[in-house]
Amino acid sequence: MRIAAIYIQENSLPYIFGEGHSELTSHLGGEFFYNAAQQLNGNVTIESKEENPQYINNFWSENISMISAFVGANGTGKSTILQQLKEGRFRLICEDKNGSSKIIRPGDLGIVIYYTPYFTESREDSEPQHTYNISKLAQLKRDSSIEARDINTHLEFHNSEVIKRLDGSREDNTIKAFKLEELYKTHEDEIRDMVKIKKLYSIQYLLKLKRMLRTVDQNISLEELYRLAFGTYINELDFHKRPLS
Numbered sequence: 413m414r415i416a417a418i419y420i421q422e423n424s425l426p427y428i429f430g431e432g433h434s435e436l437t438s439h440l441g442g443e444f445f446y447n448a449a450q451q452l453n454g455n456v457t458i459e460s461k462e463e464n465p466q467y468i469n470n471f472w473s474e475n476i477s478m479i480s481a482f483v484g485a486n487g488t489g490k491s492t493i494l495q496q497l498k499e500g501r502f503r504l505i506c507e508d509k510n511g512s513s514k515i516i517r518p519g520d521l522g523i524v525i526y527y528t529p530y531f532t533e534s535r536e537d538s539e540p541q542h543t544y545n546i547s548k549l550a551q552l553k554r555d556s557s558i559e560a561r562d563i564n565t566h567l568e569f570h571n572s573e574v575i576k577r578l579d580g581s582r583e584d585n586t587i588k589a590f591k592l593e594e595l596y597k598t599h600e601d602e603i604r605d606m607v608k609i610k611k612l613y614s615i616q617y618l619l620k621l622k623r624m625l626r627t628v629d630q631n632i633s634l635e636e637l638y639r640l641a642f643g644t645y646i647n648e649l650d651f652h653k654r655p656l657s
Contacts (some may be wrong), residue, residue, distance in 0.1 A: 416442025417432070417505040418546070419456050419515065425496070429490035440480035442507050443467045448515065456503045456515050493636035498526045498543050505586060518542060548599065617641070 420429075420436040429436065436447045444467075447460040472479055482490040495504060500518040507513050518524060519542045526545045587593060618637045625632050 413506050413508055413521075414442060415440055415480075415504050415521070416444065416478075416507045416513070417446045419505060421450060421502075424593040425489070425492070428492060434514065437505070439464075440478060442478065443469075444507065444513065444590075446505050446513070448505060450502070458513060458515065463515060466496065487598070493603070494526075498524060498545075500542070525586075527592075529535070544586075546586060546590060548595075551592070620637040 417440055418438045420438060422435040423432050426433060435448075435450060437446050439445055441464070443464055444457055445464055448456055449459050450456050471580050482493060499516065502518070503515050504518060504521065505513060505515055506521070519567045522542065524543045526543055527547050619642060620634060620635065621637055621641065622634075625637075
């Protein structure tokens with residue numbers, strides 16, 4: 413079974429598709445193109461189904477049914493859509509090898525493995541049971557038995573001798589299969605640098621920077637100053653828009 417399309421309910425993502433947007437069916441490259449609609453009773457049904465002339469059977473091999481990607485500029489909503497998928501907020505149109513199609517909820521699909529290179533907040537306790545988050549912050553929190561808000565504390569505990577995973581365990585096999593340790597080490601220095609910069613540059617520094625820049629721009633905002641100093645957004649809800657840079 414492969415996910416061929418995603419049904420997005422009307423006005424569910426106004427900050428991406430515009431206020432009051434109509435229902436959408438986003439295609440991921442399956443064997444057919446679909447048009448889905450929500451009925452008065454709340455059920456979502458497939459209204460039309462047409463062959464995809466560019467579909468190539470077993471293009472990725474017999475063991476990989478589909479690889480799809482959302483492409484767009486920073487801040488256009490790619491990460492938000494993936495987050496919504498992870499949380500099970502969309503209906504999925506799935507195809508069988510025999511050509512039959514059906515609409516299911518993400519929880520009925522199986523285990524969804526989620527990874528993001530962004531060092532954003534992760535709340536495993538509120539995530540659906542069908543989701544397994546293998547992102548760096550999620551792993552740090554699973555490793556740590558302490559309630560720490562400081563990223564450095566999580567990192568030190570994670571890298572200490574206290575953490576010993578059983579060889580051959582599910583978590584160990586997942587980490588090896590996705591080469592997560594290699595991915596994480598790529599970003600570790602950047603994370604420490606970001607924490608260091610955050611501690612060094614206080615609000616007083618930002619205000620001083622604002623006074624210096626008044627000769628160039630009288631209307632420069634605190635948000636713009638924050639992005640200039642730290643390379644990210646001041647609002648935590650916008651952190652997903654920036655990679656580790």
